[in-house]
Amino acid sequence: MIFANGDDVSEATKYMAAFMDANPDCYQMGSKALPRKRRALQGYNKLAPGMTRPPIAWELVALMALAMCTVCATGVRSALAALTMFVTYCRPGETLKLLQEDLVEPRAAKGHYAVNLHPLTRFEMSKVSLSDETITLDSQEVPWLGEMLVALKTHQPDQKLFNMEYDQLKKDWDQALKAVGLARNWAVLYQLRHAGPSHDMLRRFRSREEAKARGRWASDSSMRRYEAHARVAQEFDKLPDKVKTEAIQATKTLKSAIMKGLRNLDAFRRQGQRRDNRAQDGLP
Incomplete structure (x- = not known):
């Protein structure tokens, strides 16, 4: 849904971090935790790489x-x-x-x-x-x-x-x-x-x-x-x-x-x- 809205990949990363914070048991699993979500983020980043926002005048x-x-x-x-x-x-x-x-x-x-x-x-x-x-x-x-x-x-x-x-x-x-x-x-x-x-x-x-x-x-x-x-x-x-x-x-x-x-x-x-x-x- 975030991808379809055209949001930056950083928004998806925030949701991932929030979920991990709310479910500390995931940390014990390390890189094996939430494999589908991790693959989704990798694909998101390839299709829509994050960008640094420009400065404000x-x-x-x-x-x-x-x-x-x-x-x-x-x-x-x-x-x-x-x-x-x-x-x-x-x-x-x-x-x-x-x-x-x-x-x-x-x-x-x-x-x-x-x-x-x-x-x-x-x-x-x-x-x-x-x-x-x-x-x-x-x-x-x-x-x-x-x-x-x-x-x-x-x-x-x-x-x-x-x-x-x-x-x-x-x-x-x-x-x-x-x-x-x-x-x-x-x-x-x-x-x-x-x-x-x-x-x-x-x-x-x-x-x-x-x-x-x-x-x-x-x-x-x-x-x-x-x-x-x-x-x-x-x-x-x-x-x-x-x-x-x-x-x-x-x-x-x-x-x-x-x-x-x-x-x-x-x-x-x-x-x-x-x-x-x-x-x-x-x-x-």
């Missing part, structure tokens, strides 16, 4: 973040999470695992904020078994990102910075796609990891080696798989004219929309705190 990233702020209840958190992925080249899971204490404020007046991935103090490691990977928030497109992320803090260092799960973030992303007039499968969150290095190299903000180190890719082949700066303009040109116009405008209004969303979030927090205090005092 920065203008569309800005429009998506703006749309999330406008149409989603948790929009400002989702928008900041998406921008963080774009700036840091992080995977969605890595971004949402960040705790408030992982956002490091600059020591110097003109320094940059940074995020600390996979802290050794929490015995965390990346996919390539590395800890304490520091990434500066020094994007030339959103130099204000660190200051905005600080506004999400609630003085609880051990709490998640974005305070949301992946399902909610994906829901907001899909809702934003609909709001800007694009199909649900036009772009996925993981493409932000492609978009960041592609944009930085296209605009010559970073060299190939700098982007490779920032994305924590061990080999040049992995780097080439994710970075495709030559396709950024090509993919942007595929957008409807109305979306392209709105996307270019979004880069100019995004900061003010984020600030407005944070003010609303702060007001909501204060209202909730007052409600909690009244409840503790036995008041209605």
